[in-house]
Amino acid sequence: MKISDRQFRFVAIGIWVLLWGIVGVGCSPAPEMPRGETVRVERVVSGQTLEIVDRGADIPVLRRVRLIGISAPDLRQDPWGSQAQQKLEELCQGRQVLLEWDEKKEDRYDRLIAYAWLDGLLLNEELVKGGYALADGGIYNTKYRRRLEYAQSWARIMGLGIWNPREPMRLTPREFRNQPN
DSSP, X not given: OOOOHHHHHHHHHHHHHHHHHHHHHHHSXXXXXXXXXXXXXXXXXXXXXXXXXXXXXSSOEEEEEEETTEEOOOTTSTTHHHHHHHHHHHHHTTSEEEEEOOSOSBOTTSOEEEEEEETTEEHHHXXXXXXXXXXXXXXXXXXXXXXXXXXXXXXXXXXXXXXXXXXXXXXXXXXXXHSOO
16 A cells, blocks of 8 residues: 555654654653641641641641632532531541642631642642532632642533532532522
8 A cells, every 4th residue: 555645744744743742741841849838737627628736826826727729618508518528638637738828828817828738639629620619719829720620620521529410519609608598
């Protein structure tokens, strides 16, 4: 079977693109390692909030840490709120995590706001990817916004957790909290 010039050029261009893709991936800079403060998670308050001991004060005190870029169901949003809390407990309760700060370190409620890392795993992303929380980008603290959006797309496509087509969460956490009692 004879190969035409056109077919040969098509295959050659395909091989060239493939090789450049491999070289390009091999030459991309290594991802930046997160930096921050290593702390022990004393308690999981909700699907998006942890408590740690702040040893920076004269007397160690419990401080709340709100995970950046996610919005977990309210604990009263059954069953999703308690499932999100249980998942976060399973991931990090009593363990050492690295808290990585972004532009702002505290929110308007005086909670610390951070990305939480455990053994190279971004916990904020894991909660979204498993369908336990929504990606909730804001104006500030957007370092991992795209990762969280991709994780949410994955959970939606796979129908996980709050995206389960048989039992979807009907109201966002914000809508749930703002509805009249």
